[in-house]
Amino acid sequence: MKAGADRSVLIAGGGPVGLFTALLLARQGIDVRVFDENAALQEDPRAATTHPGTLEILGAEGLVEDMARVGLVAPTFQFWDRPTGECVAEFDHALLADDTRHPYVIQCEQFKTATLILQRLQALPNVEVLFNHRVTEVTQTDAAVTVVVEGPAGVQRHTGSYLVGADGGRSVVRKQCGIPFEGFTWEERFIVLTTPFDFAASRGYGYRSYFADPEEWCNCFKVSGKGPPGLWRTVYPADPRLTENELLADAAVEARLQRLFPRGQPYEVVHRNLYTTHQRIAKTFRAGRVLLAGDAAHVNNPIGGMGLNGGLQDAGNLGEKLAQVLLGGGPDALLDLYDLQRRTIACEFVQQQTIANKQRLEERDPVKRRRNLDELRAIAADPQRARQFLRGTAMLASQRRAAALTLADLGSGDAGHGVQGEARPVTGGEQCR
Numbered sequence: 378m379k380a381g382a383d384r385s386v387l388i389a390g391g392g393p394v395g396l397f398t399a400l401l402l403a404r405q406g407i408d409v410r411v412f413d414e415n416a417a418l419q420e421d422p423r424a425a426t427t428h429p430g431t432l433e434i435l436g437a438e439g440l441v442e443d444m445a446r447v448g449l450v451a452p453t454f455q456f457w458d459r460p461t462g463e464c465v466a467e468f469d470h471a472l473l474a475d476d477t478r479h480p481y482v483i484q485c486e487q488f489k490t491a492t493l494i495l496q497r498l499q500a501l502p503n504v505e506v507l508f509n510h511r512v513t514e515v516t517q518t519d520a521a522v523t524v525v526v527e528g529p530a531g532v533q534r535h536t537g538s539y540l541v542g543a544d545g546g547r548s549v550v551r552k553q554c555g556i557p558f559e560g561f562t563w564e565e566r567f568i569v570l571t572t573p574f575d576f577a578a579s580r581g582y583g584y585r586s587y588f589a590d591p592e593e594w595c596n597c598f599k600v601s602g603k604g605p606p607g608l609w610r611t612v613y614p615a616d617p618r619l620t621e622n623e624l625l626a627d628a629a630v631e632a633r634l635q636r637l638f639p640r641g642q643p644y645e646v647v648h649r650n651l652y653t654t655h656q657r658i659a660k661t662f663r664a665g666r667v668l669l670a671g672d673a674a675h676v677n678n679p680i681g682g683m684g685l686n687g688g689l690q691d692a693g694n695l696g697e698k699l700a701q702v703l704l705g706g707g708p709d710a711l712l713d714l715y716d717l718q719r720r721t722i723a724c725e726f727v728q729q730q731t732i733a734n735k736q737r738l739e740e741r742d743p744v745k746r747r748r749n750l751d752e753l754r755a756i757a758a759d760p761q762r763a764r765q766f767l768r769g770t771a772m773l774a775s776q777r778r779a780a781a782l783t784l785a786d787l788g789s790g791d792a793g794h795g796v797q798g799e800a801r802p803v804t805g806g807e808q809c810r
């Protein structure tokens with residue numbers, strides 16, 4: 378690939394979002410060069426839940442069957458009242474049979490999804506994925522965009538017609554473009570403990586189970602790991618007054634798991650992690666020839682599993698529009714429409730939903746708590762309401778909402794202003810104003 382070729386696209390970040398964007402562009406004949414600062418794909422346990430709205434996009438690339446093979450298919454999810462041990466509601470994606478070709482969730486660890494995408498990229502002649510290459514600077518003119526990259530061969534400059542910033546929550550690309558990342562950081566960190574203990578056989582937990590508890594909410598979900606019997610990841614809020622060492626000490630970890638499900642013997646813990654969680658959205662997803670996608674554009678808490686899903690949906694949207702612009706037929710305004718559609722969904726849906734999910738699980742007021750659980754029970758008992766609810770959690774409704782926004786909605790042509798005017802502000806944040 379020639380640097381500076383008219384239709385080449387540079388991508389900062391070889392996470393799942395950068396790689397999927399590369400695949401969609403390269404499939405259409407566009408030259409793509411991806412830079413990632415790591416030496417290889419990272420296997421740290423992060424996202425796994427892939428919703429029907431995302432499977433619809435991945436399916437076009439034949440990824441769904443492969444993900445189901447290396448992951449787990451989860452048709453249902455559950456809400457539990459942790460203090461009483463009652464399963465309050467179970468939702469079955471089978472109710473979405475008329476809404477999607479994929480009426481189920483696939484639990485596929487994100488490094489597996491990224492590996493499947495990378496394997497496809499490696500079979501294409503017009504893509505380079507350069508690991509050990511860190512993007513440090515971004516400049517642009519009316520005609521091109523240039524990045525400075527530090528790699529094994531030293532400092533280099535690469536020029537392309539567009540740059541996609543898919544370089545994660547701390548995005549250098551976003552910072553180089555001076556785009557604010559508005560919102561807030563939760564006071565408490567989230568703790569993730571992974572164990573092979575089989576919560577389904579012992580306790581009846583579904584592969585995705587959410588536990589409401591005013592003292593200590595919990596998410597519990599299964600991944601296939603390196604094969605049967607698989608692994609269970611449990612996620613909890615961490616006391617902000619405690620240090621990382623205190624929270625991750627063997628005794629503290631053991632006590633936490635025994636509180637979730639007391640058993641006569643110690644838990645085997647194969648992974649423990651503490652991480653800071655944010656609710657933030659970039660003020661714009663477009664700055665001239667630079668487009669942001671994935672965590673570089675938006676971050677949220679993981680309750681409901683919407684972070685990576687939103688990023689892969691960004692990639693699907695951007696890959697299609699950028700190809701239309703580069704291959705001749707599409708107006709430049711399509712890239713403003715990308716900003717409008719995806720930023721609207723991030724504001725109106727993903728931020729609102731993930732904050733509401735957290736508030737529902739941690740609610741302390743007994744009256745509100747009972748009302749929340751009663752409402753979940755009532756929704757689950759009514760197939761029509763359950764289907765509507767599932768269309769939201771499965772990220773199908775948000776996909777349809779994005780598709781309903783058209784070039785005519787761009788107004789002044791400044792997508793950022795259009796979104797600010799329309800979106801409802803998120804409680805406690807500034808990101809959608």
Ligand SMILES: Cc1cc2nc3c(=O)[nH]c(=O)nc-3n(C[C@H](O)[C@H](O)[C@H](O)COP(=O)(O)OP(=O)(O)OC[C@H]3O[C@@H](n4cnc5c(N)ncnc54)[C@H](O)[C@@H]3O)c2cc1C
Nearest residue numbers: 390392393394413414424512544545671672682684685686
């Ligand atoms: C514990 C946890 C659980 C989660 N669970 C879920 C879930 O169930 N469902 C869900 O949808 N989401 C979940 N998420 C969120 C999900 O992990 C992220 O949304 C996802 O990783 C975003 O993908 P990405 O490709 O945008 O960014 P990343 O995966 O962060 O990839 C960014 C890439 O950019 C590279 N990079 C960074 N800076 C540079 C630079 N300057 N130059 C070159 N390369 C650079 C990095 O090396 C990295 O490979 C979870 C997150 C965590 C932490």
